[in-house]
Amino acid sequence: MIFSIVVQAAPYSCQSAETALRFARSLLEKGHSLHRVFFYGDGIHTGSALASPPQDEINIPADWNTLAAEHDLDLVVCIAAAVRRGVLDTNEAGRYGKSGSNLAEGFELSGLGQLADAIAQSDRVITFGA
Amino acid sequence: MPDKKKVLIINRRAPYGRSNARDSLDVALTCGVFEMPISILFADDGVFQLIGNHQAGDIGQKNLSANLAALPMYDIDQLFVCTESLNTHGLTFDSLEHSATQLDQTAIQQLIQDHDVVLTF
Numbered sequence: 001m002i003f004s005i006v007v008q009a010a011p012y013s014c015q016s017a018e019t020a021l022r023f024a025r026s027l028l029e030k031g032h033s034l035h036r037v038f039f040y041g042d043g044i045h046t047g048s049a050l051a052s053p054p055q056d057e058i059n060i061p062a063d064w065n066t067l068a069a070e071h072d073l074d075l076v077v078c079i080a081a082a083v084r085r086g087v088l089d090t091n092e093a094g095r096y097g098k099s100g101s102n103l104a105e106g107f108e109l110s111g112l113g114q115l116a117d118a119i120a121q122s123d124r125v126i127t128f129g130a
Numbered sequence: 131m132p133d134k135k136k137v138l139i140i141n142r143r144a145p146y147g148r149s150n151a152r153d154s155l156d157v158a159l160t161c162g163v164f165e166m167p168i169s170i171l172f173a174d175d176g177v178f179q180l181i182g183n184h185q186a187g188d189i190g191q192k193n194l195s196a197n198l199a200a201l202p203m204y205d206i207d208q209l210f211v212c213t214e215s216l217n218t219h220g221l222t223f224d225s226l227e228h229s230a231t232q233l234d235q236t237a238i239q240q241l242i243q244d245h246d247v248v249l250t251f
Contacts (some may be wrong), residue, residue, distance in 0.1 A: 006249065008153070021239070041153050081149075112160035118165065119135050119247050130142070130150065130250040 004035045004118035009129020010042035011060040018126035034075045036118040047077040049104035065106035079109040138245035141176035154251035162204035175211035182227025
């Protein structure tokens, strides 16, 4: 079965941010495919390269990156939600005249059309952290 | 896109306390642009999105009512409201600025059954 996941939960604020990650791992282990993970609302903070959790805590952004590399996942961060909250790639940093960018490796900024596409392409769309 | 999935958006949050209501509208409008059939259900605190006379500017927010009113222009006219939530929050159907079809719990179960994808905000 083809899944897509929508993450609206901010990492470290909501348990559902971690639950989404565990759900993604589980469905891949069971042999399903994950078409796209779409980070929306406060969930966009998952794409911050600057997150620096203590060593003995789960590193949610890094774990998504690792999972994405293992399974060639499409991690899309909603551009409108991200730019508003200060998660920018180099393009957006340039556009808004910011001194640095902080979108983590393995993530890309894109629009809500990617969510519409995920809905169209997936058998199941699961929301975490609404 | 392979086919047109029927999308149900469930709004469960009051309009301004969190970004959910605005986020939901943006998703609805985007799916509308892609000509996907959209239904929107207002339930729990989400019923407050349907009342009028928001003074959103007083708390530094943009008024969402105009956006809701614009939905039919995007062919989004399937709006539903949970009767039980209206009752719980002391609202009457007549007090709503935006019209929506009232549904009881059984009808909401059927509404969910009738859609391919459910997104919650």
